[in-house]
Amino acid sequence: xxxxxxxxxxxxxxxxxxxxxxxxxxxxxxxxxxxxxxxxxxxxxxxxxxxxxxxxxxxxxxxxxxxxxxxxxxxxxxxxxxxxxxxxxxxxxxxxxxxxxxxxxxxxxxxxxxxxxxxxxxxxxxxxxxxxxxxxxxxxxxxxxxxxxxxxxxxxxxxxxxxxxxxxxxxxxxxxxxxxxxxxxxxxxxxxxxxxxxxxxxxxxxxxxxxxxxxxxxxxxx
Amino acid sequence: xxxxxxxxxxxxxxxxxxxxxxxxxxxxxxxxxxxxxxxxxxxxxxxxxxxxxxxxxxxxxxxxxxxxxxxxxxxxxxxxxxxxxxxxxxxxxxxxxxxxxxxxxxxxxxxxxxxxxxxxxxxxxxxxxxxxxxxxxxxxxxxxxxxxxxxxxxxxxxxxxxxxxxxxxxxxxxxxxxxxxxxxxxxxxxxxxxxxxxxxxxxxxxxxxxxxxxxxxxxxxx
Amino acid sequence: xxxxxxxxxxxxxxxxxxxxxxxxxxxxxxxxxxxxxxxxxxxxxxxxxxxxxxxxxxxxxxxxxxxxxxxxxxxxxxxxxxxxxxxxxxxxxxxxxxxxxxxxxxxxxxxxxxxxxxxxxxxxxxxxxxxxxxxxxxxxxxxxxxxxxxxxxxxxxxxxxxxxxxxxxxxxxxxxxxxxxxxxxxxxxxxxxxxxxxxxxxxxxxxxxxxxxxxxxxxxxx
Amino acid sequence: xxxxxxxxxxxxxxxxxxxxxxxxxxxxxxxxxxxxxxxxxxxxxxxxxxxxxxxxxxxxxxxxxxxxxxxxxxxxxxxxxxxxxxxxxxxxxxxxxxxxxxxxxxxxxxxxxxxxxxxxxxxxxxxxxxxxxxxxxxxxxxxxxxxxxxxxxxxxxxxxxxxxxxxxxxxxxxxxxxxxxxxxxxxxxxxxxxxxxxxxxxxxxxxxxxxxxxxxxxxxxx
DNA sequence: GATGAATGAGGGTTCATTCAT
DNA sequence: TATGAATGAACCCTCATTCAT
Numbered sequence: 024x025x026x027x028x029x030x031x032x033x034x035x036x037x038x039x040x041x042x043x044x045x046x047x048x049x050x051x052x053x054x055x056x057x058x059x060x061x062x063x064x065x066x067x068x069x070x071x072x073x074x075x076x077x078x079x080x081x082x083x084x085x086x087x088x089x090x091x092x093x094x095x096x097x098x099x100x101x102x103x104x105x106x107x108x109x110x111x112x113x114x115x116x117x118x119x120x121x122x123x124x125x126x127x128x129x130x131x132x133x134x135x136x137x138x139x140x141x142x143x144x145x146x147x148x149x150x151x152x153x154x155x156x157x158x159x160x161x162x163x164x165x166x167x168x169x170x171x172x173x174x175x176x177x178x179x180x181x182x183x184x185x186x187x188x189x190x191x192x193x194x195x196x197x198x199x200x201x202x203x204x205x206x207x208x209x210x211x212x213x214x215x216x217x218x219x220x221x222x223x224x225x226x227x228x229x230x231x232x233x234x235x236x237x238x239x240x241x242x243x244x245x
Numbered sequence: 246x247x248x249x250x251x252x253x254x255x256x257x258x259x260x261x262x263x264x265x266x267x268x269x270x271x272x273x274x275x276x277x278x279x280x281x282x283x284x285x286x287x288x289x290x291x292x293x294x295x296x297x298x299x300x301x302x303x304x305x306x307x308x309x310x311x312x313x314x315x316x317x318x319x320x321x322x323x324x325x326x327x328x329x330x331x332x333x334x335x336x337x338x339x340x341x342x343x344x345x346x347x348x349x350x351x352x353x354x355x356x357x358x359x360x361x362x363x364x365x366x367x368x369x370x371x372x373x374x375x376x377x378x379x380x381x382x383x384x385x386x387x388x389x390x391x392x393x394x395x396x397x398x399x400x401x402x403x404x405x406x407x408x409x410x411x412x413x414x415x416x417x418x419x420x421x422x423x424x425x426x427x428x429x430x431x432x433x434x435x436x437x438x439x440x441x442x443x444x445x446x447x448x449x450x451x452x453x454x455x456x457x458x459x460x461x462x463x464x465x466x467x
Numbered sequence: 468x469x470x471x472x473x474x475x476x477x478x479x480x481x482x483x484x485x486x487x488x489x490x491x492x493x494x495x496x497x498x499x500x501x502x503x504x505x506x507x508x509x510x511x512x513x514x515x516x517x518x519x520x521x522x523x524x525x526x527x528x529x530x531x532x533x534x535x536x537x538x539x540x541x542x543x544x545x546x547x548x549x550x551x552x553x554x555x556x557x558x559x560x561x562x563x564x565x566x567x568x569x570x571x572x573x574x575x576x577x578x579x580x581x582x583x584x585x586x587x588x589x590x591x592x593x594x595x596x597x598x599x600x601x602x603x604x605x606x607x608x609x610x611x612x613x614x615x616x617x618x619x620x621x622x623x624x625x626x627x628x629x630x631x632x633x634x635x636x637x638x639x640x641x642x643x644x645x646x647x648x649x650x651x652x653x654x655x656x657x658x659x660x661x662x663x664x665x666x667x668x669x670x671x672x673x674x675x676x677x678x679x680x681x682x683x684x685x686x687x688x689x
Numbered sequence: 690x691x692x693x694x695x696x697x698x699x700x701x702x703x704x705x706x707x708x709x710x711x712x713x714x715x716x717x718x719x720x721x722x723x724x725x726x727x728x729x730x731x732x733x734x735x736x737x738x739x740x741x742x743x744x745x746x747x748x749x750x751x752x753x754x755x756x757x758x759x760x761x762x763x764x765x766x767x768x769x770x771x772x773x774x775x776x777x778x779x780x781x782x783x784x785x786x787x788x789x790x791x792x793x794x795x796x797x798x799x800x801x802x803x804x805x806x807x808x809x810x811x812x813x814x815x816x817x818x819x820x821x822x823x824x825x826x827x828x829x830x831x832x833x834x835x836x837x838x839x840x841x842x843x844x845x846x847x848x849x850x851x852x853x854x855x856x857x858x859x860x861x862x863x864x865x866x867x868x869x870x871x872x873x874x875x876x877x878x879x880x881x882x883x884x885x886x887x888x889x890x891x892x893x894x895x896x897x898x899x900x901x902x903x904x905x906x907x908x909x910x911x
Numbered sequence: 912g913a914t915g916a917a918t919g920a921g922g923g924t925t926c927a928t929t930c931a932t
Numbered sequence: 933t934a935t936g937a938a939t940g941a942a943c944c945c946t947c948a949t950t951c952a953t
Contacts, residue, residue, distance in 0.1 A: 036932060040937060061283055065923060075939045080924060082937090175423070182416050183409030183436055190408030191401045201397070202447070210443040214405055217439025221432040225424070262912060287948060297914045302949060304912095480953060484916060505727055509944060519918045524945065526916090619867070623857045627880060630856030631849035638848050645841070646891070654887040658849055661883025665876040669868070706933060731927060741935045746928060 044082045046072040051093040056133035060090060060146075091148035097138050098156040101127050107163055113237055114212075117167060121208045128192050129200065140193040157185050164215070168234040176226035177219075184218035187211075212238060266304045268294040273315040278355035282312060282368075313370035319360050320378040323349050329385055335459050336434075339389060343430045350414050351422065362415040379407050386437070390456040398448035399441075406440035409433075434460060488526045490516040495537040500577035504534060504590075535592035541582050542600040545571050551607055557681050558656075561611060565652045572636050573644065584637040601629050608659070612678040620670035621663075628662035631655075656682060710748045712738040717759040722799035726756060726812075757814035763804050764822040767793050773829055779903050783833060787874045794858050795866065806859040823851050830881070834900040842892035843885075850884035853877075878904060 050072035054063045065086050069076035083089040105124040108116050128135040161181045165172035172181075188211050195207060216238045223231045272294035276285045287308050291298035305311040327346040330338050350357040383403045387394035394403075410433050417429060438460045445453045494516035498507045509530050513520035527533040549568040552560050572579040605625045609616035616625075632655050639651060660682045667675045716738035720729045731752050735742035749755040771790040774782055794801040827847045831838035838847075854877050861873060882904045889897045 034932080036935080036937070039932095043937075064921085076923090077925085077939060077941095078937080086923065178420075179413045179416060179424070179429075180432060183413040183432070186412030187405035187409040187436070187440075191405040194401060194404050198400075202401070206447060207401075209446055210402060210405070213439055213443040213446060214409070214436075217435055217442075218409075220439075221435040224431055224435060225428060258912065265912080286946085298948090299914060299916095299950080300912085308948065478953085480914080480916070483953095487916075508942080520944090521918060521920095521946085522916080530944070622864075623860060623868070623873075624876060626860050627853035627857040627876070631853040631880070631884075634852030635845045635849040638845060642844075646845070650891060651845075653890055654846060654849070657883055657887040657890060658853070658880075661880055661886075662853075664883075665879040668875055668879060669872060702933065709933080730925085742927090743929080743935060743937095744933085747933080752927065 040082075043072075043074055043078060046074060047079060047082055047089070048093060048096055051089050052097060052134060052138070055090060055093050056131075056137050059137070087146040087148060090146055091152055094138055094149045094152040097131070097134050098152065100131075101139060102156075102159070107167055113167060114240065117164070117212065118208055120163075120167075121211050122204055125192060125204045125207055128196065129204070132196055136193065136196060140189045157182070161185055168219075168237065170219075170230055170234055174222070174226075174228070176222045176228075177231075180218035180221040180225075183221070184211075184214050187214045262304075265294075265296055265300060268296060269301060269304055269311070270314060270318055273311050274319060274356060274360070277312060277315050278353075278359050281359070282371075309368040309370060312368060313374050316360055316371050316374040316378075319353070319356050320374065320381075322353075323361060323378075324381070329389055335389060336462065339386070339434065339437075340430055342385075342389075343433050344426055347414060347426045347429055350418065351426070354418055358415065358418060362411045379404070383407060390441075390459065392441075392452050392456055396444070396448070396450070398444045398450075399453075402440035402443040402447075405443070406433075406436050409436045484526075487516075487518055487522060490518060491523060491526055491533070492537060492540055495533050496541060496578060496582070499534060499537050500575075500581050503581070531590040531592060534590055535596055538582055538593045538596040541575070541578050542596065544575075545583060546600075546603070551611055557611060558684065561608070561656065562652055564607075564611075565655050566648055569636060569648045569651055572640065573648070576640055580637065580640060584633045601626070605629055612663075612681065614663075614674055614678055618666070618670075618672070620666045620672075621675075624662035624665040624669075627665070628655075628658050631658045706748075709738075709740055709744060712740060713745060713748055713755070714759060714762060717755050718763060718800060718804075721756060721759050722797075722803050725803070726815075753812040753814060756812060757818050760804055760815045760818040763797070763800050764818065766797075767805060768822075768825070773833055779833060780906065783830070783878065784874055786829075786833075787877050788870055791858065791870045791873055794862065795870070798862055802859065802862060806855045823848070827851055834885075834903065836885075836896055836900055840888070840892075840894070842888045842894075843897075846884035846887040846891075849887070850877075850880050853880045 050068045054068050065076050065079050104127040107120050162172045219235050272290045276290050287298050287301045326349040329342050384394045441457050494512045498512050509520050509523050548571040551564050606616045663679050716734045720734050731742050731745045770793040771786050773786050828838045885901050
């Protein structure tokens with residue numbers, strides 16, 4: 024809407040506009056993290072951002088779009104925080120990844136409870152964003168374990184795994200974080216083993232067995 | 246609200262009132278099964294029930310209450326359909342239970358997708374109803390397996406298990422039911438094994454190990 | 468919406484509702500007679516009617532519908548007031564008709580200026596209502612003169628005649644009614660003669676010539 | 690606003706500014722020709738002109754002023770196209786004038802339907818522009834026929850004539866131009882005769898009778 | 912118990928205009 | 933002169949609830 028694709032350096036005014044946009048996005052994240060979609064008014068967001076409410080339709084495209092954008096934004100942040108590394112043994116990298124994921128949720132508890140771990144509220148665009156994020160997370164783990172994420176036998180089990188992680192994280196946060204993060208990570212890895220075992224039951228492949236062994240290795244060590 | 250606790254036989258008017266109440270509840274189930282909470286108006290429900298919309302606040306206590314009641318009602322139906330039997334080996338009873346659960350979901354796809362497998366929408370009361378149902382389901386399975394549902398080490402894993410089941414059912418329904426129900430049941434039992442194993446990791450007990458063996462028995466047999 | 472087709476006598480409440488509907492319609496007529504469509508708010512109308520503004524969407528269907536309804540209503544009143552009689556010589560009946568028409572406009576100057584003599588404002592539905600009324604008026608006069616209103620050669624001239632009447636009435640009202648109504652009626656009859664003569668030019672028929680003679684008769688007498 | 694009255698040659702910037710002004714005016718003509726006043730936004734016009742919408746208030750004085758200016762502009766074009774010539778017999782000149790008028794309408798159908806033949810929309814300034822144009826047209830014809838346009842007896846009839854022309858043109862355009870332009874011109878002349886006859890009825894003068902004879906001459910010739 | 916007319920708070924959006932750059 | 937970000941008033945509509953009948 025503002026920033027052209029030309030290489031021209033952004034003028035001061037364009038920067039100011041981007042700043043305003045950011046203010047709105049941050050305010051939206053804040054509001055939607057604390058109250059359900061329907062309980063947040065555009066006035067709340069604008070007030071929280073300290074700008075006129077009309078700007079909400081100027082920079083975004085109404086409340087729904089802004090909500091979807093906020094969801095995408097928090098997802099972006101989460102992914103950036105839990106980015107898989109490329110060094111070290113697979114199991115270690117997996118552990119680091121899940122730990123970072125949990126740490127992010129813990130550090131953004133409100134957002135986690137209301138935007139990340141909560142299924143589609145309000146709008147279709149947001150629902151798609153949820154799906155995309157979940158899919159993306161599954162793909163990342165499959166890549167790490169050398170699995171084909173498009174294997175139809177993996178689809179359901181991995182979704183189950185993903186939902187189990189979300190729900191345990193949610194309840195963990197809501198009940199005062201009764202365990203160490205490391206314990207949750209172990210639990211998630213156990214869930215992951217279960218999911219892969221379930222995939223094996225549906226249609227066994229060497230890759231699945233290998234992945235299972237990698238995960239079990241960690242198990243016997245503990 | 247109407248029916249007194251006295252043993253007096255209900256008058257004709259009271260019966261008619263109960264009838265109306267039922268019509269509203271059924272209509273609510275229908276509407277909330279097809280559209281998200283916010284998209285359903287009390288007018289929709291009343292029209293669908295064929296009564297005046299003012300009755301909604303008379304028999305129930307506004308839209309939110311009715312929604313919560315609808316959630317409770319569908320849960321009641323689900324529990325009735327998937328009631329655990331008392332005869333036969335544990336694993337078999339579990340299998341029958343899960344099969345019935347899935348069959349119910351399949352027979353009430355809309356309600357399943359929008360009322361049973363969907364997390365808190367709209368209102369707190371409904372959120373509590375969701376929680377209650379989930380807790381209840383977990384308790385039932387724990388009883389069956391001889392586990393103490395109040396064991397804190399079971400709390401999180403079982404919630405994860407429960408969420409995994411819901412999500413796999415949801416995706417199974419939405420993607421054209423790509424597997425036999427029996428295959429899903431096996432998957433759920435595998436998830437359950439994983440959950441109990443995770444509980445063992447947190448705090449092993451003999452009961453957990455026994456339950457695990459019961460489940461594994463089925464595994465080796467297959 | 469309210470009144471069923473059954474023969475049942477309307478209850479008191481239904482009568483009260485109709486009353487409210489009438490209040491809104493009258494208020495709408497008042498408002499739209501004084502300010503252009505865009506300058507009238509639903510709040511104005513509701514306030515003027517002394518009811519809650521929500522009723523506007525309850526009884527009618529939003530502002531546009533109400534506007535269209537108001538247009539139809541004033542047209543109905545005008546037609547009722549200028550209804551053609553069936554007795555007496557043709558020319559006399561025509562004169563009575565036009566006189567009554569003008570008298571109505573004079574008695575409802577605001578409505579005349581803004582609702583009757585003004586072309587489509589605001590909405591399509593209203594535009595159609597204008598067209599319908601104009602068509603209706605032309606048909607009535609054609610019937611009186613024994614002309615076929617569907618004769619294509621009459622279409623354009625009669626529309627021209629109709630527009631000429633509206634405009635002269637409009638200007639007459641706006642400039643302080645500088646002539647007697649009878650003088651305007653004569654002018655309109657002269658216009659009508661011109662229109663029929665124009666139709667003759669396009670495609671002469673005996674009926675047209677006869678009508679012309681009827682009108683001229685009045686002329687030679689004066 | 691820009692161009693000073695001094696003889697100084699316009700700078701390049703002033704020329705560019707005039708250029709922008711023209712672009713806006715053309716865009717406004719285009720937009721207002723296609724949609725009713727209220728449906729056109731300043732953003733539409735600016736986008737269509739390819740300039741920033743802020744310029745609209747800079748070069749003109751808001752949306753209403755621009756609308757009035759667009760109306761004046763199209764009227765200017767129409768008058769230029771239908772300018773009365775000074776050679777030849779009166780009736781011929783009249784015919785040429787009306788023909789050119791109709792040809793202009795036919796060549797600018799959208800503008801004709803929405804800006805020229807449509808009564809006051811949106812704003813007072815535009816309404817006055819309409820009035821001025823109509824008056825101007827009547828004056829021109831009166832001059833041609835040697836009539837005193839300020840004769841009060843002519844006022845109403847000539848307005849009726851003018852409205853009849855507009856309406857027949859409007860309907861002719863909207864119904865697929867079912868007649869030759871020459872036929873419409875004849876019709877208009879018939880209307881004009883009627884108007885002058887009506888004026889005679891109100892207050893006969895030699896000038897009116899002469900004009901009538903001039904027009905009738907054409908009639909008997911055809 | 913049942914009706915549905917009435918209420919009115921509250922929402923999101925649009926949009927002409929202003930003004931700093 | 934040109935830009936377009938910012939403003940905020942104003943609008944229409946939806947809808948859960950109330951309550952007289």
